[in-house]
Amino acid sequence: MLEVDGWTAIVDFWGVKKQVLLNIVDEPVAPGDYILNHVGFAIRRIPPEAVAETLALYEELLKDGVDDLMASDVRGEVEGTS
Amino acid sequence: MNSELRFRDPKLARELAATLKRLVGEIGRPVAVMHVCGSHEQAIAKFGLRSLFPKGLEVIMGPGCPVCVTDTPEVDEGVLLARQGVRIATFGDMLKVPGTVQSLADAQASGGKLEIVYSPKQAVDIARKTSDEVVFFATGFETTAVATAAVILDDPPKNFSILSAHKYIPPVMEIVAEMPESRIEGFLAAGHAATITGWAVFEPFVERHGVPVVVAGFEPIDILAGLVELVQLIRDRKPAVKNMFPRCVTREGNLAAQQQLWRVFRPLGGRWRGIAHVPNGNLRLRDEFAHVDARKRFTIDLPSLWDYAPPQLARQCICGDIMAGIRNPRDCTLFNKECVPENPIGACMVSNEGTCKIWHLYGGVPDLAEVNG
Numbered sequence: 001m002l003e004v005d006g007w008t009a010i011v012d013f014w015g016v017k018k019q020v021l022l023n024i025v026d027e028p029v030a031p032g033d034y035i036l037n038h039v040g041f042a043i044r045r046i047p048p049e050a051v052a053e054t055l056a057l058y059e060e061l062l063k064d065g066v067d068d069l070m071a072s073d074v075r076g077e078v079e080g081t082s
Numbered sequence: 083m084n085s086e087l088r089f090r091d092p093k094l095a096r097e098l099a100a101t102l103k104r105l106v107g108e109i110g111r112p113v114a115v116m117h118v119c120g121s122h123e124q125a126i127a128k129f130g131l132r133s134l135f136p137k138g139l140e141v142i143m144g145p146g147c148p149v150c151v152t153d154t155p156e157v158d159e160g161v162l163l164a165r166q167g168v169r170i171a172t173f174g175d176m177l178k179v180p181g182t183v184q185s186l187a188d189a190q191a192s193g194g195k196l197e198i199v200y201s202p203k204q205a206v207d208i209a210r211k212t213s214d215e216v217v218f219f220a221t222g223f224e225t226t227a228v229a230t231a232a233v234i235l236d237d238p239p240k241n242f243s244i245l246s247a248h249k250y251i252p253p254v255m256e257i258v259a260e261m262p263e264s265r266i267e268g269f270l271a272a273g274h275a276a277t278i279t280g281w282a283v284f285e286p287f288v289e290r291h292g293v294p295v296v297v298a299g300f301e302p303i304d305i306l307a308g309l310v311e312l313v314q315l316i317r318d319r320k321p322a323v324k325n326m327f328p329r330c331v332t333r334e335g336n337l338a339a340q341q342q343l344w345r346v347f348r349p350l351g352g353r354w355r356g357i358a359h360v361p362n363g364n365l366r367l368r369d370e371f372a373h374v375d376a377r378k379r380f381t382i383d384l385p386s387l388w389d390y391a392p393p394q395l396a397r398q399c400i401c402g403d404i405m406a407g408i409r410n411p412r413d414c415t416l417f418n419k420e421c422v423p424e425n426p427i428g429a430c431m432v433s434n435e436g437t438c439k440i441w442h443l444y445g446g447v448p449d450l451a452e453v454n455g
Contacts, residue, residue: 023232023342024336025336026339036277038225038274039200039226040203040204041201041228043225043274044330044336053328054328054329057326058094058307061307
């Protein structure tokens with residue numbers, strides 16, 4: 001998010017600047033925030049810490065349901081084929 | 083690595099794929115799951131994820147393409163309005179969707195005024211600059227319907243109205259789960275829609291049908307992680323809702339958006355093309371918004387089109403079975419022969435979110451596991 005002016009904002013989409021409307025976003029946004037866009041409307045302010053949380057959740061999946069030995073076995077297998 | 087790029091990290095992808103393979107192996111029989119989102123299918127095809135799925139796992143695209151499930155009479159309504167001289171604004175995907183006699187593109191070729199927009203806001207902007215009646219032919223699921231609701235509540239000009247073909251996803255999942263031929267053991271729900279509705283919206287569904295639902299995002303890693311979680315729930319026979327897209331989806335969802343959505347729209351039963359009559363599956367404008375409802379503002383004489391029989395080829399189209407997960411595009415005699423994006427017979431070949439169009443673009447479903455033995 002680059003600029004906020006009332007109900008509209010200018011957002012940088014990987015280098016492309018576009019206008020986005022803020023009528024339905026879930027919480028107030030400010031320059032520097034990340035948002036989820038859908039058809040020109042911001043529908044979610046993405047809290048910065050949420051990205052790290054999601055990644056941690058995925059890492060957790062690799063361990064889930066097996067003991068550490070087996071997980072490392074899977075990892076080893078993957079390493080071996082890469 | 084930049085945290086955005088981590089969602090496309092090949093190493094993490096391979097690890098998740100290996101975990102997926104192990105889990106499917108533990109189940110020890112073929113497993114079929116369904117996603118209900120065109121954006122999921124696009125990501126799966128674009129990033130070649132099917133080549134990472136283990137042999138025993140079938141990932142089927144369900145009725146997740148809003149353009150594809152827009153029913154023939156709804157297209158007819160748009161065509162008839164265009165023939166009356168009304169300026170129709172709609173998403174580009176809608177142009178070639180076959181109606182009973184004409185598509186919107188045909189109506190345009192015979193003099194109809196048509197504008198392609200990517201946001202309902204653009205349709206309003208067009209209306210502000212003309213004295214013509216402008217109708218936004220609104221398609222899309224709840225995520226897009228929220229945007230339509232927002233422009234309606236934002237005091238649009240008097241010459242602006244809506245032809246709503248908006249659809250609501252949760253009821254159609256019920257239909258698919260209840261189909262007698264259904265082999266679906268779990269659903270991958272779309273992150274965008276759940277951002278609005280919240281993940282709790284799926285709890286009654288899970289309770290009724292005893293199948294797990296996992297909410298997933300749209301990056302390759304999001305999808306693989308969602309599938310790992312889903313297959314794990316299937317293995318453990320744990321029907322539950324799991325949210326694997328917590329950076330965007332909460333339990334309650336976006337309350338401000340929901341409030342605008344349900345203030346403007348009410349759910350109503352109606353046909354989804356090729357699927358069935360879906361109770362509460364359509365979103366129609368509430369009476370309070372009759373002044374922006376194109377169905378109330380104009381006379382749309384639908385029966386005038388119904389003397390025409392649909393073209394012979396259209397009867398062979400199996401879009402409905404494909405969206406229900408019973409068959410896939412390779413089972414269709416028309417796929418990539420008579421039916422191609424330039425001349426689509428069925429709606430699934432029209433939209434960029436349609437299974438047939440996606441498989442056509444990316445060369446069908448590359449089963450690299452088979453190729454590699």
